Amino acid sequence: MLIVFSGLPGTGKSTLARQLARKLKSTYLRLDTLEAVLLSAGFQATVEGYTALYNLAEDNLRLGQTVVVDCVNPLLVTRETWHEVARRCSSRCVDIEIICSDRAEHQRRVETRREDETTHAGEWRPPTWPGVQASDYQPWTTPHLRLDTAQGTPQENVEALTQLSGMHGVFER
Template sequence: MLIAFGGLPGTGKTTVSQALARRLPAAYVRIDTLEQAFMGSGEGRTDVGPLGYLAGYAVANDNLRLGLTVVADSVNSLDVTRSAWRNVALKAGVRIFEIELICADTTTHRLRVEGRTADIPGHKLPTWKGVCERQYDPWDSEHLVIDTANVSVEHAVETIIHHLSTSPPDIRTS
């Protein structure tokens, strides 16, 4: 199964997706890590465009074909990236479970964004202004939404586990 996370920076995607990957256990693919590796490759890149996502799709596909569950951690803010994750699952012959994390409390969200420190060497975190101005397409596919403003990481993981066990076993492509 492919478990694809999405949500604006500061909503808790990395924290929740890592906890879920440990709990399952599952392979973990983080787009920020891949993007930073491209930028740190010595070629002086400051913008890698879609390279991080393209690498993420390939790594996820490799692991899915090995029979592993994959947890994909990315902002996943565009229809095109969400569709691409669904295509990865379809090509690998596995189902996809999509999760959007939000933080409905603007003050809490802003404090998270402004109070974070990068856990990837050299990674430049977005500003609150950057988060607010980011293009974020509405979701048009079936997905689980979790508001992290008032739930613990453990509660979020339990909610996901519950939904994973009750969701239909078919491959969802819409």
């Protein structure tokens, strides 16, 4: 199964994706980590990062692993490509969009992130609040799970996600 966490920076998707991957004992792939390596090697990060991540996910799905992907996933084309990856591997693809509906809380999270909490050495830097606001994040047109992290602790939000997904039979094989 391929589980793709999507959402703007600062919504809490990395925290939730890591915790779910740990809970499911699955492979965790994070775009920011990959982009940091690409940037430090002198490459552009956007298209190349997603392409590399698609291939890493496919390799692990072909091994029978559950794969949890953590990326902004802002465009219809990137969302469709994750489903293509899953189809090629005869796997199910589950889309989970993480939002933070409290604008002040979202801004606080973005502005108080420390680089050592968000990525590794390299040229990659976490986005600023103006950068998040200017993001081209296209509205969803396909079915997906959606969790608002404006309230609750990360542990409470993982539990809410587990309950939400359980109602939809998402993590059952």
